[in-house]
Every structure is written in structure tokens, then in C-alpha cells.
Amino acid sequence: MVTAEVAEAIPAQTPEDRFEAVVAAEQRIEPRDWMPDAYRATLIRQIAQHAHSEIIGMQPEGNWLTRAPSLRRKAILLAKAQDEAGHGLYLYAAAETLGVDRAELTEKLISGRQKYSSIFNYPTLTFADVGVIGWLVDGAAICNQVPLCRCSYGPYARAMVRICKEESFHQRQGYELLMTLMRGTEAQRRMVQDAVDRWWWPSLMMFGPSDADSPNSARSMAWRIKRHSNDELRRRFVDMTVPQAEHLGVTLPDPELRWNEERGGWDFGEPDWSELNRVIRGQGPCNAQRIDRRRAAHEDGAWVREAAVAYAAKRAAEQSHTEEENGK
Amino acid sequence: MHDHTTSTTDDDHVYLSLAEATPGPEGEGRWAYGTGFADPLLGVDTALPAGTDGADLAAYCQMLGDDALVLSQRLIEWCTRAPELEEEVALANLGLDLLGQARLLLTRAGQADGSGRTEDDLAYWREDHEFRNVRMVEAPNGDFAYSIARLLLFATARGALYEALAGHPDPVLAAVAARGVKELAYHREYATAWTLRLGDGTPYSAERMRAGLDAVWPLLEELFTAHPVELRVGVDPATLREPVLASLGAVLAEAGLTVPEVPPLATVLGRAGRDGVHTEALGPLLAELQVLARAHPGATW
């Protein structure tokens, strides 16, 4: 099979010029284009972390798969966990176009050398957590990810288009579950409020440190990897979420939350960054457990993966032998 | 030409489009779970056909529904533990197929016996001894080889049964079986491919595959042993023995494995899974499956 990638004619002489011109023209950089080393490294790190987050993110909800309280909820949750595995795979595939191997990235994840979203280091303690993860965590992820659909790196942007579509349904199922619980018993309503109380601040922290403390943001914005600042996305999330919380009938646990007429948006308090930093440093409630599970799956599966390789090698050897025979 | 300087507006447009859902198989609905797909019961008459014994049909649907439910629960236990990420997706697919079958069959059971019990009433509020699944599906997962061996045996036998049931006089059971045939064909293909890879892979994997088959094989006979209800409203599973064993034998031969020569697992006073007499593995499985629903009687989720 022979392919050739068609790039629109952009009058540029050096590879650097061509790269800059493609990015400036809002076209996409494709895998075989020249790109600055730092651009490649930034993308690999970001896409890998994103992929790891999808895979580790299966665990907190997976915690409730076997105990889901109705068969419909069980099916929805299983389909969602499956989507997350799929998202991880799309993203690893995008990262591999940059010249890394998924096996290397997996090694980096299970040895703790690459991070994933710290939100998944919090425990899911009740079934309402499943709904709140869909509503708040997936909602925050969507805010982060929609702009990535226009990321300057083609394979990443294309993966994100598909992921965003699926995430929007993840968010809707979460909200629908919470609406059902809020219409339910007193115990169910308490469960929802408790889950909102525990997940609200970690969700806000998903957007990363405030712009003043985010040194790499400017370069990522210049490269069109990032489109909006962390604080801008956080504000957008709060503005989208507050009316949803009101409709649901839950209280967001922030006494400083109030409407700012002048700005036309919601003012909100500052997350406890010291706690998040502890979670990032590995002291979160579930850091060790999440990595252990992923490592165990990878290591326990090694003999299975090796068997498949050995089997394929035997079949390939047979085939080349047959071809040789036929060649005579 | 789009004006890319107004990026916020562009993104707002995407947020809006994410919130819209257009109907139809090509529409946005397909991104949601369980929508945008053909309903297997679309246009199927749910009235009991004349001359059908409702209690028998209900019991039969419970047997097949419980098989599917309990095995799906075991497959779900693989989630986040699969040997490779691609297999996460595949195993979840198998679990979803079986869960879908279980929901339709249990719903039918509640219609057929006139009790009006829902799929959830039956899944969450029956005791262990009221479950009528074969003992094979409740056995713990073991390693990947054991799970594949069980899947191969179950999918081969259940695919053959569904083929025969696609012509059943009950239109609902027939529709479930007709769709199930396609799903089980895929399960069998998946299990067959892995049996070959493990059986003819490395010496270690071959040993694991042999051990897995040896362990699950004693549970196979129960899938060919008729309960009186099956003889009255279903397909006599004894008729499946020969074709299923022939099919399994062919797969094992290709994998360089031999058919285990092990006796079937004994029954208890002649009773086994179809009679509600199970192994010790079912109790903990159901305790986990039912715990939350039972903590909130009458609650809607």
C-alpha cells in the first residue's frame, strides 16, 4: 500500500517557516511533517497523560460496575467504561504517530514517571459518585477537550472530535442519574449532595493551576495546542455548571459563589491547592491503588500477549514456508 | 471560509452541537448508549401465543436469562484487569451482549408468568436458590485461559441453542434468540481465536490453556442435560451435544490440544443449577450484584 499526504501549498522555504506557516494558517501539522523538538515532546507528554487518564479513569467507576443497582445502570456504566478504554486507545494511537511506542508509555505510567489526571486518585464511595463523575468530571473534561478538537496536531485533533461526542453522552447519563436520585428517596438525595460536596473542588482543579502558575501555557497557546487559559476554562465550566446545579437542587460547596453582574459570570472561591499538590505528589487516597491495579493487569497479561506473538510468528513462518514451496 | 480568530464562538458552537441529538441511525443518537440501534423487539407481539404455558415459559426464560446475567457479571469483573487494552474493549462488548440478552429474557419471564415482575425485580430480589443458571457461568474467572475456555464452551453451546430457538413459537424468545445467534457467533470467534493463540502460543500458555479446559470441562455436561421445563417449552439440550462436541473438538485439534477426559461434575441429589442448586461461587457473586439495590428497597435508580 502506498500513500502520500497532500499538504496545501504554503510558500515557505525552511521547515521551521513551513511549520510556523501551517500553524498560523490554522492548518494541521501531520505526523511526517517537520516539527520543533519541543512541540513533539510537549504533545507526547500531553497526549500520553490524557490517554493514561482515560485508562486509569476506568477504575473509579469500575468500582461500581458489579454493584450497579439496576441492570440498565449496569449496562450504561459498562458501555461507559468501554468507551474510556476506547478513548485511551485513540489517544495512545495519536501519541504513537509522534514516534513513541505505547509499551514505553505504559511503562512510564506504571513506574510513576508519567502522570494522569489527579481527579482519579479520589475514591468513589457511593453510587451517586458515578453520576457526579459524569456530570462534573466529564463536564470539566469536555470544557478542556472541545478546544482540542482544533489542536494544531492533526491526529490529536481528530481523536478529540470523536472523544468529545462520546463524552457529551457520558455527561448526560451522569446528570440524568442525578436527576433520578434527586427525585428519589431522602437517602438518595443525601447521597447526591455528599458526592457533590466531595467532587466539586477536585473538578475545578482539573483545569490546572491558575494562569500565573502555569509556565508552559503561553508556548502551548502559540503552537495552537492550547486555545484557552486554565482560568478561562475554569470560569467557563463554573458558568455552565451553576445553573445545572440549581436545576438539580444541589448546593455547590462554595460560600463565595455569587453572580457577578458586571462580568456576566459567576465568581467563585479558590480551591485548596495544597491538598491537590499532595495528591499530585502521590499522597492521594487512591494513587497507589490505581497504579497497582494497572501494573497488575499489565504484568498478569504478559504471558497472554507473548502467547499471541508466538502464535503469530508460527503462522508467519508457516506461510513463508508454503510460499517457498510454491516458488519451487 | 471560517474566521478562526473568533475561537470562543467556534467552541461555543461545538458545545451547543454536543447538546443536540438528531434521530436516526446516522444521527447523533448513536453516540448514546443503547440508542440508535435496532430494537430486537421492534414490532414483536408480546402477547403469549395460544397454548403456551406461561409458568413454563417464564421458568425457561429465567434459565437462559440467568445464564446470560451471571456470565456477564463474571465478564464485567475483567474490567480494568484485561491482558491488553484492546481486550478491555472486547471483553466489555461480550459482557454488554450477554447483559442485553439477560434483560430481555428476564423481562419476558416477568410477562410470561403474569407476575409483572421487572428485569430488576428478578435480578436483584431473588435468592440464590431461585437462580436457574447452569453452574458453569458462576465459576470464578480464574486466569485468562480459564475465562477463554469457559467462553468457548458456553458460546458454542449457546449459539447452537439460539439457532434452534430462533424458530420458537414465542415471538419474543424467537427474536431474542435470532439476535443472540449473531452475538454468540462473535463470542465464539473471539474465544476460538484466543484458544488457538494460547494453545499454540508459548509452552506456558499451552499449559495454562490445557489447565483451563480441564477445569471447565466437567461443567459442560450440565449444558446438555435437560430439565423438564426445557423439554416442555424449549429445545432438548441433549440434541446439542453431538454438534457442539464436534465443533469444540475441531477447535482444540487446530490448537494442538486434546479434548479433556474428565468426568462431569456430580449433582446434589440429582439436582444442579437449573434446579437452583449451585456451587459456593454463586452466593458471593449475587451478594455483590444485589447489595446496593437491596439496601434501598423501593428506590428507583
Added chain:
Amino acid sequence: MTEPHTGSAQTGSAHSGSKAGWPLYEVFVRPRRGLNHVHVGSLHAADDRMALLAARDLYTRRNEGVSLWVVRSDAITASTPDERDPFFEPSGDKVYRHPTFYDIPEDVPHI
């Protein structure tokens, strides 16, 4: 990481069957009858059969396609960036080959 890439079109790197890992496959889906197969991404599989089953699960689990192709990434030969100009310039003047040559009003959907 920045040496010249001479491998597959999509991966931009030559490795595909690293260590004990499974080789990389590229996946192409025909979204519906009448359309071409389109590249949708890649996956790892030990053999062709596994690649096809995994592609079905991964890229068409929402009925996205009516037909699937999988091909080992290392079986794809691609033009290198350096070859791009001579390779494509001959068609550069045939602007009518490009869809953007045809002016279609913005309010016509799905074109």
C-alpha cells in the same frame, strides 16, 4: 525522536513490532455504501484476525461502518516530506480537481 522518519505514513516511525508488544495496524472504515474507506486510527494486534476483531470493537461499536480494512502499519509506504514537492506539484495547476474550486453556498448542508 527527531531523526528523519522513514517508516509508515501514519506513525512517522519505523518500529511496529517492538519487544513483546503487538505490532501496530492502521484501520480503515467504509462509513456507508457508496463511500470510500477512510483511515480512522490505529491499534495493536498480534495478528490480522485479532486486528480485525479489535477494529470492529473499537472503531465501529456505534455502527459507524459497513466494512473494515486493517493493514500492518509497516506495510504502508509513504512519500517522505522531502518528496512532497515534486510528487504533488504536477497536480498543483489542476485546481478543478479540488473540491474548494466549486463555490457552494454556506447553507447547503453536508457538502
